[in-house]
Amino acid sequence: MSARLPSSVLFACDQNTVRSPIAEAICKARFGTKIYVESVGVRAGEGADPFAIAVMEEVGIDLSRHVPKTFEDLHDTSFDWIVSLSPAAQHTAVELTRTMACDLVFWHTFEATSVRGSRETILDAYREVRDSLTRRIETAFRALATATEATSPGPR
Numbered sequence: 001m002s003a004r005l006p007s008s009v010l011f012a013c014d015q016n017t018v019r020s021p022i023a024e025a026i027c028k029a030r031f032g033t034k035i036y037v038e039s040v041g042v043r044a045g046e047g048a049d050p051f052a053i054a055v056m057e058e059v060g061i062d063l064s065r066h067v068p069k070t071f072e073d074l075h076d077t078s079f080d081w082i083v084s085l086s087p088a089a090q091h092t093a094v095e096l097t098r099t100m101a102c103d104l105v106f107w108h109t110f111e112a113t114s115v116r117g118s119r120e121t122i123l124d125a126y127r128e129v130r131d132s133l134t135r136r137i138e139t140a141f142r143a144l145a146t147a148t149e150a151t152s153p154g155p156r
Contacts, residue, residue, distance in 0.1 A: 005141065006080030006103070008036040012089035016041030016068040017049040018126070019085040019109050023133045025061045030137065038079075042088045044068040051112070055126040071096060078102075085109040085133075107136055 009027060013019035020039035027037045045068040056063040071077075071092055082097060083105045084090035090106045097104050109132065115125035 006035060008079045009038075009081045009083060010074075010077075010079040011037070011039040011083050011085060012041065012071070012093055013039075013085040013109070014042050014088050014111075015045030016070070017045035017047070017066075018052045018112055019129060019133070020089075021048070021063060021066045021068075022052055022056060022130050023083065023085065023137065025056055025063050025066075026130070026134050026137055027141075029061050031141070035141075038074070040069050040071050040074060042070065042086075042092050044070050044073070049113070051122055051126045055123060055130050058127075059130070081105055083107055086111070105140075107133075109133065 011020040011023040011027070016039055020041060024037050024039035027035060031037075047068065048064055048066045053063045077096060077100065079102050081103045082093045084093045085107055086109065090104075093104055110125070110129055112122070112125040112129045115122050
């Protein structure tokens with residue numbers, strides 16, 4: 001991977017209803033317009049996931065207007081990083097990037113929609129996805145920001 005902060009990142013998962021929109025929203029909340037961020041799925045799901053909306057509201061991020069989209073819906077595929085959050089998304093991203101110069105990253109992320117049980121049990125699974133993605137984003141981008149600062153020329 002490049003040792004500089006990416007200017008554009010694409011997060012990808014299976015249906016673009018939970019993992020990748022959560023990652024997109026976290027990244028946008030943390031970095032604003034410093035990094036262009038989008039998310040997609042291998043397939044488009046049925047709309048914003050209500051549990052994903054709920055756990056993101058807990059941290060002050062509105063996910064209610066998210067509209068799932070696929071790789072085919074992208075207007076531009078020029079990303080510095082493509083972060084796959086599921087094996088199917090990784091496979092699709094590998095195919096997409098065969099002729100592209102970008103960093104392809106695989107962060108295998110738990111599929112919270114597979115959890116069954118009480119509402120609280122399900123919300124806990126979604127919280128774990130949110131929290132693990134938050135940690136990964138903060139760790140990866142903090143390390144890159146530090147590396148960028150260390151290699152930047154000082155004042156002249």
